[in-house]
Amino acid sequence: MFLIEETLALRSPSGPITMERAERIARGHACENCGEYNYKRMVVEGVAPSKRSELGEVWRVNKTCGVCGLEHEMGISSQGDVVYVT
Numbered sequence: 001m002f003l004i005e006e007t008l009a010l011r012s013p014s015g016p017i018t019m020e021r022a023e024r025i026a027r028g029h030a031c032e033n034c035g036e037y038n039y040k041r042m043v044v045e046g047v048a049p050s051k052r053s054e055l056g057e058v059w060r061v062n063k064t065c066g067v068c069g070l071e072h073e074m075g076i077s078s079q080g081d082v083v084y085v086t
């Protein structure tokens, strides 16, 4: 099942990214404050179409830096782009 999904994802790069992919993207984004990639808490949730901003975030990530403790909220689009970070 996983292999089939991966294959489909590769064949249609324009399709929406999975939650796992969104989490990987979020983990690959350094802390805005200290530049580390160490997060002690990360929550990824889907955003309902009616609650998306004009930026078009499909996934919303709340994460807490494991080094400086800064909390970030991040929006990730269906294409896997980080559309905002607070």
Ligand SMILES: [Zn+2]
Residues within 6 Å of the ligand: 031, 032, 033, 034, 035, 036, 065, 066, 067, 068, 069, 070
């Ligand atoms: Zn930090």
